[in-house]
Amino acid sequence: MSTRRTVTLAVLTGLALILFVLELRLPNLLPVPGFKLGLANIVTVYAVFRFSPKETALIVTARVLLGAMFSGNPSALIYSAAGAFCCLAGMIALRKILPAERIWLCSVIGAMLHNTGQTAAACAVMRSAAPAVYLPVLLAAGMTAGLFTGLTAQFLVKRAGAGNRNGRFG
Amino acid sequence: MAAVKAKRMAVTAAAGAVFAVSLVLSVRFFRKSPHTLVEIVQDGTVIRTVDLSAAPDETIRIERRDGQSYNLVRIENGEIFVQEAGCPDQTCVHMGKLHSDALPIICVPNRLIIRFAEEDGT
Ligand SMILES: [Zn+2]
Numbered sequence: 001m002s003t004r005r006t007v008t009l010a011v012l013t014g015l016a017l018i019l020f021v022l023e024l025r026l027p028n029l030l031p032v033p034g035f036k037l038g039l040a041n042i043v044t045v046y047a048v049f050r051f052s053p054k055e056t057a058l059i060v061t062a063r064v065l066l067g068a069m070f071s072g073n074p075s076a077l078i079y080s081a082a083g084a085f086c087c088l089a090g091m092i093a094l095r096k097i098l099p100a101e102r103i104w105l106c107s108v109i110g111a112m113l114h115n116t117g118q119t120a121a122a123c124a125v126m127r128s129a130a131p132a133v134y135l136p137v138l139l140a141a142g143m144t145a146g147l148f149t150g151l152t153a154q155f156l157v158k159r160a161g162a163g164n165r166n167g168r169f170g
Numbered sequence: 171m172a173a174v175k176a177k178r179m180a181v182t183a184a185a186g187a188v189f190a191v192s193l194v195l196s197v198r199f200f201r202k203s204p205h206t207l208v209e210i211v212q213d214g215t216v217i218r219t220v221d222l223s224a225a226p227d228e229t230i231r232i233e234r235r236d237g238q239s240y241n242l243v244r245i246e247n248g249e250i251f252v253q254e255a256g257c258p259d260q261t262c263v264h265m266g267k268l269h270s271d272a273l274p275i276i277c278v279p280n281r282l283i284i285r286f287a288e289e290d291g292t
Contacts, residue, residue, distance in 0.1 A: 031264040033278045073258035075279050097177045109185050122278055127214035130283045133272055136195035143189050 001055075009055055016043035016063040021070050030141050032134050034079065034118050037145045038111060040067070044088065045107045045153035049100070050160060053092045060088050078125060079118045086117030103157055107150025111142040203271045203286045208250055210243065211283040219287065222248045229253065234280045241282050250284060252277065 019039040029037065040063060047056040064084050068077040090113040094106045115138040122131035206223040209216045213235060222245070230243040239256035252262040252275055262277035274285035 031261060031266070032273075033259075033261045033276050071258065073279065076259070079278070094181065097174050097181065102178070102182075105182060105185060108189075109181065112185065112188055126276075126278070126281050126283070128211065128283060130211070130274055130276060130285065131278070133274065134276070136192040137199055137273075139188060139192035140196045143185070143192070 005055075009051070009059055012043050012047060013059045013062045013066075016040040016059060017066050017070065019043065020063065020067045024071055030137075032137050032141070033131065034115065034122065034134065034138055035141055038114070038142070038149055041087070041107065041110065041114075041146070041149045042153045042156070044084075045091065045103060045110065045150055046156050046160075048088075048091045048095050048106065049103060049153075049157045056092065057088060060084050079121045082121035083114040083118035087111070087114035089113075100154070100157060100161070103154035104147055104150035107153060108143050108146040111146025111149075112139055115139050115142045199270055199273045201272070202269050205271065205286040205288075206248075207287040208268065209283075209285055209287045211285065213281050220245060220250065222250060232280075232282060234282075239280050241277055241280055243284065251275070252284070255280065 017040070019042065023037055023039045026037070029035070043063070044056065044060055047059050051059075064077070064081050067080065068074050087110040091106050091110040094109060098106050115135065119131050119135050119138065123129055206221055208220045208222055210218040210220070210230070210232070212232065217232070218230070225245050225248070227247070228245045230245070232241045232243060234240060234256075241252050241256070241262060242254040244251055244253040249267045251267045252265070255262050255277060257277050257279040259279065262275055262280075262282070265273075265275050268275050268284055268286070271286050274283050276283050
């Protein structure tokens with residue numbers, strides 16, 4: 001990995017972390033356990049379409065670990081990790097079949113997988129199916145939020161692509 | 171390529187279907203429960219049952235198993251809610267009063283659930 005690329009990945013991880021921490025400061029839009037706007041997902045979606053799966057996984061892993069530390073809520077690590085990696089795996093699979101105009105859809109499905117993975121983890125930890133009752137609300141709200149973060153990422157990927165017509169850089 | 175296009179359509183349709191079903195299922199979250207019997211569940215075990223139609227006002231302090239956190243559960247005028255909590259996210263407090271069968275109050279960090287009990291047969 002070139003130095004330039006390492007630096008780019010570090011900057012993206014930092015950006016994702018800033019968005020994550022910023023979101024913690026925002027008021028709770030929907031009082032349902034596990035609901036988040038997922039602003040940091042803008043970076044993940046961007047990375048999925050601009051970087052290799054391995055590099056994207058690095059960014060996400062670093063963001064999840066650092067995010068758990070910064071949020072002062074290390075017990076939430078298991079939920080956010082379960083969600084983030086389900087989301088990542090799905091989006092990496094989708095990037096091969098979705099064109100640049102459908103990046104928003106990749107994000108919507110990523111949000112769906114994130115909420116499902118996170119709910120499954122919560123059910124496992126709490127030894128109860130109770131968290132699953134939130135799943136419909138989480139999905140409806142999460143996929144809507146995913147549409148907006150996805151459209152933002154799509155805009156950014158297109159902008160980046162315009163400055164670098166050869167596709168993925170590095 | 172035709173194969174990619176077919177996959178793309180399948181994925182789009184699946185996402186649309188999941189969204190539509192979720193939206194429909196979400197509606198029942200706003201329906202008020204006909205039940206009055208409430209269970210407080212910690213770590214998967216019912217630790218207390220309260221009949222809201224007959225319960226006097228009360229504040230119940232529930233310590234997390236490891237003693238590192240707590241929830242103050244308040245019963246007031248036949249309604250139940252989390253008044254205060256030591257959890258980092260405070261979602262349980264923001265959820266307000268328990269009103270729907272489909273939407274129990276959950277404190278994920280403290281592994282606490284407050285829900286309406288299924289009264290025999292209903
Ligand atoms: Zn709580």
